């Protein structure tokens with residue numbers, strides 16, 4: 001894949017690089033995306049039965065079990081070359097803001113700091129009543145093996161007795177306000193903005209790319225499949241994230257790579 005010289009120039013000169021990732025960034029770690037045709041979670045599961053406040057109210061054990069199954073998959077997974085390249089890019093540019101829609105911790109495990117999790121985190125459940133944080137008991141990947149579809153009763157809050165809920169943002173819920181504000185601020189000031197591994201179908205996250213385009217950033221899209229954003233960005237690479245990001249890193253900073 002030929003990388004654009006103009007993009008390499010913009011990256012070398014950038015003061016602020018902003019990266020928005022979606023499920024595709026974790027795909028090569030073996031974590032399924034939501035909307036890929038054969039393998040996407042929303043092909044197999046009904047989002048309205050699992051990822052809404054009403055779903056949790058109707059069947060808390062089904063919902064808690066599903067998120068425990070996903071948390072176990074993340075525990076077993078390892079960051080891939082895309083996560084590593086993003087963490088390394090942060091070392092090469094003056095400022096880098098990483099925004100993710102992902103609820104896994106693979107960016108952090110690759111070394112990224114201060115990641116803005118727009119849709120929450122699997123590892124940070126909280127009380128559905130008083131919103132106090134719940135700390136999971138330490139588990140290892142080998143001991144945590146909930147079966148797909150297993151019902152698991154959620155724990156109860158030690159302070160108020162209400163059910164603990166997954167630490168993710170569900171459909172119909174607002175994004176965490178401060179996280180969203182920081183993400184918008186960064187997107188509006190970016191010199192280079194990457195949109196990586198997202199279908200750009202979920203708002204308001206997808207609007208960040210448009211905000212960056214309108215604000216004059218050099219916008220870069222990385223996705224092996226076509227999306228509605230392809231024609232709007234300056235540079236579109238139809239490649240997987242783990243393939244192209246390491247190439248881009250070593251082409252931009254050859255002596256350091």
Ligand code: OAD
Nearest residue numbers: 022023024027033034035101197198199202223225240241
């Ligand atoms: P999607 O499943 O909608 O999109 C994933 C995108 O990643 C698709 O466009 C794929 O083509 C692309 N992709 C697949 N493999 C890739 C790879 N190896 N490298 C790069 N790209 C790859 O996931 P998101 O856009 O993240 O929300 O979905 C947004 C939100 O919808 C999620 O955060 C989740 C979901 O419902 C909540 O759970 C609140």
